[in-house]
Amino acid sequence: MIQVSIVTIGDEILIGQIVDTNSSAIAQALESVGVKIAGMYSVPDNADVMEKTLLNLLASTQIVITTGGLGPTKDDITKATLLKISGSSCYREDPGQLEMVRKILQGRGLDMLPSNRAQALVPDKAEVIVNKLGTAPIMVFRNISGKGTLYSLPGVPHEAVGAIPEIVSDIKKHFSIGEIVHSNIMVYGIAESALSELIAPWEDALPADMHLAYLPNMLTGIRLRLSSYADGTTNILERQKAQIGKLKAILGDKIYALKDTTLEQALGELLLERGKTVSCAESCTGGEIAHLFTSVPGSSAYFLGSVTSYAVSVKESVLGVDPAVIEKNGVVSSEVAAAMAEGVRKLTGSDYAVSTTGLSGPSGDGINPVGTVWIGVAGPHGTITRKYCYKSDRKRNIERFASTALNLLRLYIIED
Amino acid sequence: MIQVSIVTIGDEILIGQIVDTNSSAIAQALESVGVKIAGMYSVPDNADVMEKTLLNLLASTQIVITTGGLGPTKDDITKATLLKISGSSCYREDPGQLEMVRKILQGRGLDMLPSNRAQALVPDKAEVIVNKLGTAPIMVFRNISGKGTLYSLPGVPHEAVGAIPEIVSDIKKHFSIGEIVHSNIMVYGIAESALSELIAPWEDALPADMHLAYLPNMLTGIRLRLSSYADGTTNILERQKAQIGKLKAILGDKIYALKDTTLEQALGELLLERGKTVSCAESCTGGEIAHLFTSVPGSSAYFLGSVTSYAVSVKESVLGVDPAVIEKNGVVSSEVAAAMAEGVRKLTGSDYAVSTTGLSGPSGDGINPVGTVWIGVAGPHGTITRKYCYKSDRKRNIERFASTALNLLRLYIIED
Numbered sequence: 083m084i085q086v087s088i089v090t091i092g093d094e095i096l097i098g099q100i101v102d103t104n105s106s107a108i109a110q111a112l113e114s115v116g117v118k119i120a121g122m123y124s125v126p127d128n129a130d131v132m133e134k135t136l137l138n139l140l141a142s143t144q145i146v147i148t149t150g151g152l153g154p155t156k157d158d159i160t161k162a163t164l165l166k167i168s169g170s171s172c173y174r175e176d177p178g179q180l181e182m183v184r185k186i187l188q189g190r191g192l193d194m195l196p197s198n199r200a201q202a203l204v205p206d207k208a209e210v211i212v213n214k215l216g217t218a219p220i221m222v223f224r225n226i227s228g229k230g231t232l233y234s235l236p237g238v239p240h241e242a243v244g245a246i247p248e249i250v251s252d253i254k255k256h257f258s259i260g261e262i263v264h265s266n267i268m269v270y271g272i273a274e275s276a277l278s279e280l281i282a283p284w285e286d287a288l289p290a291d292m293h294l295a296y297l298p299n300m301l302t303g304i305r306l307r308l309s310s311y312a313d314g315t316t317n318i319l320e321r322q323k324a325q326i327g328k329l330k331a332i333l334g335d336k337i338y339a340l341k342d343t344t345l346e347q348a349l350g351e352l353l354l355e356r357g358k359t360v361s362c363a364e365s366c367t368g369g370e371i372a373h374l375f376t377s378v379p380g381s382s383a384y385f386l387g388s389v390t391s392y393a394v395s396v397k398e399s400v401l402g403v404d405p406a407v408i409e410k411n412g413v414v415s416s417e418v419a420a421a422m423a424e425g426v427r428k429l430t431g432s433d434y435a436v437s438t439t440g441l442s443g444p445s446g447d448g449i450n451p452v453g454t455v456w457i458g459v460a461g462p463h464g465t466i467t468r469k470y471c472y473k474s475d476r477k478r479n480i481e482r483f484a485s486t487a488l489n490l491l492r493l494y495i496i497e498d
Numbered sequence: 499m500i501q502v503s504i505v506t507i508g509d510e511i512l513i514g515q516i517v518d519t520n521s522s523a524i525a526q527a528l529e530s531v532g533v534k535i536a537g538m539y540s541v542p543d544n545a546d547v548m549e550k551t552l553l554n555l556l557a558s559t560q561i562v563i564t565t566g567g568l569g570p571t572k573d574d575i576t577k578a579t580l581l582k583i584s585g586s587s588c589y590r591e592d593p594g595q596l597e598m599v600r601k602i603l604q605g606r607g608l609d610m611l612p613s614n615r616a617q618a619l620v621p622d623k624a625e626v627i628v629n630k631l632g633t634a635p636i637m638v639f640r641n642i643s644g645k646g647t648l649y650s651l652p653g654v655p656h657e658a659v660g661a662i663p664e665i666v667s668d669i670k671k672h673f674s675i676g677e678i679v680h681s682n683i684m685v686y687g688i689a690e691s692a693l694s695e696l697i698a699p700w701e702d703a704l705p706a707d708m709h710l711a712y713l714p715n716m717l718t719g720i721r722l723r724l725s726s727y728a729d730g731t732t733n734i735l736e737r738q739k740a741q742i743g744k745l746k747a748i749l750g751d752k753i754y755a756l757k758d759t760t761l762e763q764a765l766g767e768l769l770l771e772r773g774k775t776v777s778c779a780e781s782c783t784g785g786e787i788a789h790l791f792t793s794v795p796g797s798s799a800y801f802l803g804s805v806t807s808y809a810v811s812v813k814e815s816v817l818g819v820d821p822a823v824i825e826k827n828g829v830v831s832s833e834v835a836a837a838m839a840e841g842v843r844k845l846t847g848s849d850y851a852v853s854t855t856g857l858s859g860p861s862g863d864g865i866n867p868v869g870t871v872w873i874g875v876a877g878p879h880g881t882i883t884r885k886y887c888y889k890s891d892r893k894r895n896i897e898r899f900a901s902t903a904l905n906l907l908r909l910y911i912i913e914d
Contacts, residue, residue, distance in 0.1 A: 096535040098526030099713055101519050105540075110514030119512040121547070122540035124521075131537070190889075240891065297515055361812075368792025369785035372806040376784025379860050379892060387812035389805050390788040396777075396803035396846050400816070430812050444795050473606075475656065476795060 084257050085120040086112060087139040091132060091151030091160055092237060095124045104149040104235070104242040111246045116262040116311065117145075117253065127151060132163045140167075140230040145253065150237025152201075152218035161205065164234060168223040170205035178212040179204075179219040186217055208234075211248050216241040222252065231256065261312040265322040267329060268339040268348070270303030270489045277304060284329055292325065300481045301374070302344045303489075335493060345488040346374040346381075352495055353384040358433040360491070362388040363401055363426035365413070366440040366455060370484040386430040391422065401425030414439050414450050416467040419458035427460045434461045436491040442479040455483045459494040466494060500673050501536040502528060503555040507548060507567030507576055508653060511540045520565040520651070520658040527662045532678040532727065533561075533669065543567060548579045556583075556646040561669065566653025568617075568634035577621065580650060584639040586621035594628040595620075595635040602633055624650075627664050632657040638668065647672065677728040681738040683745060684755040684764070686719030686905045693720060700745055708741065716897045717790070718760045719905075751909060761904040762790040762797075768911055769800040774849040776907070778804040779817055779842035781829070782856040782871060786900040802846040807838065817841030830855050830866050832883040835874030843876045850877045852907040858895040871899045875910040882910060 088105045095102050102124060109119045120143050125131050132151075139146045151160030165173065180202035187194050201217040204210055211220040218236040226232055233252075235245045253259065269277060274296055278285075285294055291313075297305040308325065310318050330337060339348045353360055362371045372388040375381050391397040394413060398405050403421040411417040419439050427435035440455025441447060453472040458465060468490055472482045504521045511518050518540060525535045536559050541551050548567075555562045567576030581589065596618035603610050617633040620626055627636040634652040642648055649668075651661045669675065685693060690712055694701075701710055707729075713721040724741065726734050746753060755764045769776055778787045788804040791797050807813040810829060814821050819837040827833040835855050843851035856871030857863060869888040874881060884906055888898045 095522070096525060096538065097529040098522045098524070098535075101517065101522040102538075103517050106511070106514045106517040108514070109512060113513040119514075121542075121551075122506075122512065122518075122538075124538035126537075135537075359809075364785075364788075368797075368801075369780075369788025369790075369804060369806070372780075372785025372808075373789050376806070376808060377893065377896075381784075382808055385784075386809040387805065387807045387816065388785060389803065389816070390785070390792070391803045392792060392798050393775075393802040393846070399847070400803065400805070400845055429816055430809070431815070477793065480793075 165205035361430040361432035419456035423458035423460035581621035777846040777848035779838040835872035839874035839876035
C-alpha cells in the first residue's frame with residue numbers, strides 16, 4: 083500500500099498563529115482513494131530542519147506532500163532546500179506559472195515586482211502544475227535520490243485545497259493504487275453509540291469486501307461511509323445500493339441524504355424540489371440558523387428571511403407573540419416556540435417556518451437547565467414543537483440547537 | 499531556550515476526519531511565555547510508531563506534549579507505550595481521577611462500566627493532574643530515560659485546551675524560562691501591508707528589547723503584539739504603554755482595543771458602558787452579524803434582535819423599505835442600506851442599528867461585482883452608509899462584510 087507523509091512548512095504554524103487545515107484536507111482526499119497517511123509533520127522556516135525532515139520521510143514513505151513556505155517574502159529557504167535535495171543545478175522560470183502571476187496581478191491592478199516574478203522560478207528538476215488560484219507554483223519532484231516523489235503545494239488554504247484534485251490524479255497516474263468505491267449515507271437525530279448498536283446486525287452481515295466508517299460532525303450529524311475496493315468484476319455500486327436499501331428499512335427518516343452533504347443543503351434541495359419557501363425566528367441560536375441557510379449558494383430562491391428576537395420586546399412587537407403567553411409559560415416554552423414560528427411565517431409569508439427559544443449558556447433562567455431548547459415548526463398543516471436538552475458550552479449548544487432545528491423542519495416537510 | 503515537540507495521537511487525524519486544533523492552541527500558549535515549538539507531529543494508533551517517535555523527540559527536545567489516544571475504547575495502545583517508555587512497572591489507579599470519572603458519569607446519569615473505571619489507570623511513574631472536564635487523566639512523566647519530560651493530554655479539544663494553563667504552570671515551575679510581557683493592540687480597517695508601512699517609523703524606533711508581531715484574522719482584524727522579556731529591573735508594562743501611546747497618535751480610531759479581544763466583544767463592552775442597545779438588518783450577511791453579537795455571553799443586555807431580509811418582500815413588509823426606493827436604486831444601494839438600518843431600529847426600538855445589502859457570491863446582480871456591499875448605520879444622530887468591495891469567495895466575503903459592519907457601527911458610536 084502506498085504510504086504518504088504530509089509536511090507543513092512555516093513558523094506561523096509552529097507559533098500557533100494558524101491552524102493547519104491543509105493536512106486534514108489532503109489526508110481526507112487521499113484516504114478516500116485508498117492511500118494511507120503514515121504521518122503529519124510541521125517544520126519551521128529553517129533549511130537544515132526542512133532538509134533533514136524531508137530526506138528522512140522520503141526514505142520511509144513513497145510520497146511526501148508539503149504545503150507552505152512559498153510566499154513572495156519567504157520563497158528562498160524552501161525553494162533552495164528543494165533545489166538541493168532534488169539534485170537540481172539551477173532555477174528556471176516556468177512560463178505557465180509566470181503567465182498566471184501576470185494575470186493575477188493584472189486582475190488586482192498591480193504592477194509586477196521582482197518578488198512577484200520570482201514566484202515563477204522553480205528548481206530545474208521540478209515539473210510544474212500551474213496554480214490557477216495564486217502566484218506560487220505547484221511543483222512535483224520525482225525519484226528524489228532514486229527514492230520517493232515530493233509534491234510541493236502552496237500554503238494558502240484555498241490554493242492548497244484547489245491543488246488536491248491534480249495531485250490525486252497525478253498519484254493515480256504514477257502509482258498503482260486500488261480504486262475505492264464509496265457510498266455516503268447522512269444520518270441525523272441519533273447518537274453515535276445508539277446508531278452503532280441499532281445497525282450492528284446489518285453491519286455484521288455486510289459482505290467481507292465492504293467496510294463501514296462512522297464520520298460524526300456536530301452540524302451535519304453522522305456520515306456513514308460504505309467503501310469497497312473496485313475489483314473490476316462486479317457492479318460494486320449496485321451491491322452497495324442493495325445494502326443501503328436494507329439500512330433504510332432500519333433507519334427510515336433518520337437518513338437525510340445518500341451523498342456527502344449538509345442538513346442545510348439537503349433542506350434547500352427539498353424546498354427547491356417542492357417549490358416551497360422558509361423563514362425562521364431565532365432566540366437562543368441568535369442568527370446561526372439563518373447563517374446556515376444562507377451559506378448555501380442560491381438559497382435566496384427559498385430562504386425568505388429571519389427574525390432574531392433576542393429581546394422579549396422584539397418577540398412581542400415584531401413576531402407578534404402575545405405578552406400573556408410569555409407571562410404564563412415563560413420565554414423558554416412550547417407555547418412561545420410555536421408563537422414565534424407562526425409569527426415569522428405570517429410576517430414573511432413563507433410556506434414553512436422554524437423557531438428556537440432556549441438557553442445556550444453560560445447563565446440559565448433559574449427554571450430550565452442550560453442546554454434546554456424548545457423548537458417550533460409551523461407550516462400549512464399546523465404547528466409542532468419539541469423540547470431538547472444538551473449539555474455543552476455556549477458555542478456547541480448553539481450549533482446543536484441549530485442543526486436539531488433544521489432536522490425537525492426537514493421531518494415536518496417530508497411528512498407534509 | 500527550552501524546545502518543545504507537540505504530538506497528536508490518533509488515526510482520526512491521519513485520515514483527515516478531524517482537523518487538529520489542539521497543537522495550535524498549545525503552541526500559542528507556549529509561544530506567549532517564550533517557549534519555542536520545534537515541531538509538530540501526528541502519529542497513528544500504532545505502538546511501534548508511537549514509541550519510536552516519542553523516544554526520538556525526547557532525545558532532541560526537552561519537552562514532548564501529546565494529545566489524544568486516551569479515549570475509553572483506545573486507551574490500551576497509548577498507555578502501554580507510555581508505561582514502556584517511562585520505565586513504569588505497572589498501572590496504578592489514580593484516586594483523584596477516579597473520583598472525577600465517578601462525578602462525570604453521575605452527572606450524566608450513567609453507571610460506571612469497567613471501561614470507564616480503566617480511565618483512571620495510569621503507569622506508576624506518571625504524576626496525575628486531574629482532568630476536571632473529562633474522564634481521561636492528564637499525565638506527566640519526568641526524566642524519561644534521564645532525558646525529557648512528557649505531558650500526555652486528552653484529545654477532546656475543550657479538555658486539551660482546559661489543560662493548557664496547568665501544563666504552562668508546570669513548565670514554568672520545572673524549567674527556567676524567561677518571563678515575557680505582552681501588550682496587545684487590536685486594529686481594524688487597514689490592510690496588513692498598509693499598516694506595516696504606516697507604522698514602520700514607529701516600529702523601527704522601538705527599544706531593542708521590544709518585539710512586534712502581526713497576527714491577522716478575517717473577523718477580528720490585526721492583533722499587534724508587543725513583547726519584551728521581563729528583566730526584573732524596569733517597569734516593562736509602563737514602557738510598553740508609552741510606546742502604545744505613540745502608536746495611538748498614528749492609528750487613532752483604527753485601534754479598537756488594548757487587549758486580545760474581538761470586535762463583537764469590544765462593541766458589547768462599549769454598548770454596556772453607555773447603556774445603549776443595538777439591532778441589525780442583514781441581507782447578504784444572512785445572520786452572521788447577529789450570530790457574532792450573540793456569541794458573546796451576556797449579549798442579551800444590549801442586543802435586541804435582528805431581521806435577516808433575504809427576500810425583497812421581507813425588506814418591504816418587515817423592515818418597511820419603500821418599494822419605490824428599491825425600484826429606483828436597486829437592492830444593493832446606499833438608499834436601501836439606510837432604509838434597512840432605519841427600519842430595524844424603529845422595529846426593535848434599539849438605540850443603534852446596522853445593516854448590510856450586497857453580493858457575497860457566487861452569482862452577481864448584473865450591475866455590481868460580486869464582493870460589493872453597502873453598509874448602513876442608524877442612530878440617534880442620523881444615518882450613514884458606506885460602500886466596500888472585496889474579492890473573495892462566498893464564505894470569506896460574508897465574514898469580511900460582517901466584521902466591516904461591526905467596525906463601522908463602532909466608529910459611529912464612538913463619534914456619537
